Amino acid sequence: MTGTRLLLYALRRLLQAVPMIVIILIVNFFLIHSAPGDPVDVLTGSMETSEEYIAELRAEFGLDKPLVQQLGIYLWKAAHFDLGYSMRYRQDVTGLILSRLPATLLLMGTALVFSSFLGIMLGVFAARRPYSLSDNAVTFIALAGYSMPVFWLGQILLLIFAVQLQWFPVQGMFSLRVPSHGWARFADLMHHLALPAITYSVYHLTLIYRLTRVKMQETLTLDFCTTARAKGLSEASVVRRHALPNAMLPVVTVIGLNFGFMLAGSVLTETVFAWPGTGRLLYEAINARDYPVLLGLFTFLSLMVILANVLTDIIYALIDPRVTYS
Amino acid sequence: MTDHATAPLLCVRGLTTTLRTDTSEFDAVSDVSITIGRGEAVALVGESGCGKSLTALSLMRLLPSVARLSPPTSVTFDGVDLATQDDAEMRKARGRKMAMIFQDPLTFLNPVMRIGDQVTEAIRVHNVLTKAEASQLALESLERVRITAPAQVMRYYPHQLSGGMRQRILIAMAISCKPELLIADEPTTALDVTIQAQIMDLLADLRRELGSSMLLITHDMGLVAEYVDRVYVMYAGEIVEEASVFDLFAAPKHPYTQALLKSSLSVDRRTEVFETIAGVPPNLANAPKGCRFHPRCPVAIERCAREHPGFTDMGNAQRARCLLLEEGA
Structure with missing residues (x-):
């Protein structure tokens, strides 16, 4: 009963996301057309060309058609996951993004899980001893971490742990001479992952820490926690069974929303550590004026953010019984 | 003595x-x-x-x-x-x-925990019982405070109950360990x-x-x-x-x-x-x-x-x- 209702709720939320995606595609389309220059000029370059040849090219790329029809073709292609062709990489954009995606998902997933988990743990720890020495110490460090720019922190970590101490590799995802499979390859990957994942985590971790601490401290003073204590529960049980599930509600929302910020942050981290993911691809595409890739990435990243939001809504509905599905 | x-x-x-x-x-x-x-x-x-x-x-x-x-x-x-x-x-x-019954039955119940779990918890914290045994005692507590269809109410969340029902739940928790x-x-x-x-x-x-x-x-x-x-x-x-x-x-x-x-x-x-x-x-x-x-x-x-x-x-x-x-x- 509840399972079916939840499934229907999830489906409805996904359907509601469709118009949003279409709007993003349309905005992206007009972004191309408002960009300076004619695609045909770029193609022909400084070559002497006849009027007939230019008309031929226009016809070939569908540029002679009315704008609305062009938009229709663009949407139709996007609906079939055709985001265009990259001149620079000589590859279709969808394939290019998908080939870079695993690296980003690995980095982002590691950072998201690590920072959320540690942030919540530290937040609960600090909330149980508010304004104590340990609380103040953690809060001070968190504030420092929150204020640090990602690219700066990444470079400092590189200088200390990769260049000076040489504990970690400086860049990339794998060493040049590395076993092609097995545990050794996995260990090499983890070795490369450590510094970028930590850099990537710091902002998110401090955010989650600060939110958890405030929410936990507040929840522990609420009436139902008094009821729990009056039952004879230990403070640890009150925290674990009563305060934490309630304090986690806003934290889950923020973790979901942060997904988008982390995608944006991946540009800086991946560039600093030469991590071959979509963030670095975006940076390269900007430098190479590779418009199809750039727009493909915009569309793709928007899609990811929308999906993350839908997922957050579903998880929220699962953990808060007061959310109605209808 | x-x-x-x-x-x-x-x-x-x-x-x-x-x-x-x-x-x-x-x-x-x-x-x-x-x-x-x-x-x-x-x-x-x-x-x-x-x-x-x-x-x-x-x-x-x-x-x-x-x-x-x-x-x-x-x-x-x-x-x-x-x-x-x-x-x-x-x-x-x-x-x-000594057990306590509080003033506002809405804020004194945990909003994201089922009624059954909240009452069962009050019993299990003081008695070594299996989940099923504690659940049975919780059911009896709900019956004792004259809740109709207690087995159903056990699966509810606080917001699904009226004020009077919630107060009965708080009382059921308070009397559960006699x-x-x-x-x-x-x-x-x-x-x-x-x-x-x-x-x-x-x-x-x-x-x-x-x-x-x-x-x-x-x-x-x-x-x-x-x-x-x-x-x-x-x-x-x-x-x-x-x-x-x-x-x-x-x-x-x-x-x-x-x-x-x-x-x-x-x-x-x-x-x-x-x-x-x-x-x-x-x-x-x-x-x-x-x-x-x-x-x-x-x-x-x-x-x-x-x-x-x-x-x-x-x-x-x-x-x-x-x-x-x-x-x-």
């Missing part, structure tokens, strides 16, 4: 609760002494903010971090002083020896009048079934008259009068008690205009010198502003803190 049966269940002496604010420290509850016999129902009455609820929380040692018990507090429950017990021992007493003392802190204040009577009758029945004692905290003199044996009247953090319910209504001795009774409506006293007590209760951070009630007292004499009154014994277990009684007026 010989005096086990005759000794009172709860014997509070000199209960003092100190509140700390940014600027000052003061006693919000001072020198409160309360005795509750086995099976006895006792009320603690007074205006909002007089320290009734804080007294209840002090007995359970559930004080917020800004409050603490100060000497000479002693809370002797069944021969053991709870005020000096370590936290682990105190936890064993909570819910098992405590010897029930502390009910304004258990009906948040409810409709018709539901109020149902809940109070239920509490009276349960108390009879379990043989428990009850401390009822209220400002409703109507409830006091109907449901308790003895009354403590509290004003500005201290007990000002103590009497059997009959003596209190028949012959209140303290001017505050008299004013309190006059300000509550009564069917057999057909007054058109009901009286209020002039002024407001004092700010305890800056309590008046002498008798704490004297600035609002209609019969205060010059001595009241200087001297803090002690109790004057009026016989028949009635006593009051008033200098006029001392003077024999």
